[in-house]
Amino acid sequence: MTEYEAFAVELAREAAQVTLPFFRGEYEQDDKGGAAGFDPVTEADRAAEVAIRRRISERYPDHGVIGEEYGEDRPEAEHVWVLDPIDGTRAFIAGLPLWTSLIGLRVAQRPSVGVIAQPYLDEIFLGGPSGARLIRSAGETPLKTRAIESLNQAVIATTDPDIFTGAELGAWTQVRAAAKLARLGCDAYAYAMLAAGRIDLVAESGLKLWDWSALVPVIEAAGGEVTDWRGGAPNGNGQILAVGDVRIREQALITLRRAAL
The missing domain is CATH 3.40.190.80 (D-Maltodextrin-Binding Protein; domain 2)
Structure with a gap:
């Protein structure tokens, strides 16, 4: 596992520490959609992005960040982390374990490392230069797409x-x-x-x-x-x-x- 892949997994676990206590619990939520229709954001979304951004700034202060909840910080940097702290907020609100935390690293504007994390199911799907794997508490297994002709x-x-x-x-x-x-x-x-x-x-x-x-x-x-x-x-x-x-x-x-x- 490369340095940035390992850090992306750290960030996913940091996000989980924030989101899991809120899931199926009580929290504040707002509708940011307005006339365009219901577009929810919760206290968990915002708190998780704050936690991830804090970890990035501590470890890599020269890296940029683009996040759904708090916008852009040095988006022109060589290394830019792209964050969606809770993708699937509607599922989160409904108590369905289909939401994920999305954490990506772009290098020279090209996606290089990615994590799709579902902490309630104890799943971190990691992809990057060293390959793709599913990381769970019990261990790691490789990820491979299915061959299909039609x-x-x-x-x-x-x-x-x-x-x-x-x-x-x-x-x-x-x-x-x-x-x-x-x-x-x-x-x-x-x-x-x-x-x-x-x-x-x-x-x-x-x-x-x-x-x-x-x-x-x-x-x-x-x-x-x-x-x-x-x-x-x-x-x-x-x-x-x-x-x-x-x-x-x-x-x-x-x-x-x-x-x-």
Whole structure:
């Protein structure tokens, strides 16, 4: 495990110390969505990001940070940590253990190390230069995506079809119709299951940098690939396609490209 991979795991455990006491307990929450619709943030989201930022500033004071709750600090730095302290706040509020803490490190603007952590289930999915692994209290196991030749054999996922615009929804509906099974409502945990070889494709839209930066190293190190809906590198348009086997990526892109931004 590299130095930065080990530190990312430390940060995930630091976040868990904050979030777990709140989960299924009492805490303050706000709606930051306004007219755009319900977009919750909780006391746990904010406290976890504060704790992670504190650890980063103590260990690597020259590194930048981009976080969902507290914005940007030196985003132009060579090393930038990208944080979503609780991805899946709706699941967190509902008491469902499908939320995760996302911690990514970008080096020269490219995702290099990523962690998808679900502390209630004792799971840290780590990806980086040394490979991909699932870390639990009982030990570590390697992560490997599943080989699959055809989209009609695939298990696919998205958080909620409501995230898609009209054209995007039409594209997703066609991909879903071609797949064997679709699951909804998993947020970033779906990407962890893709890296673990349980899900084969995840398609989403409207994602921010902190929603996807940590996912890329985990999935790539496990043998998969993350692109936008044109098949290029993920960018600021928010459209993400993750696959465990590149053979089904091209099949999905035939439809998704029609709604690509």
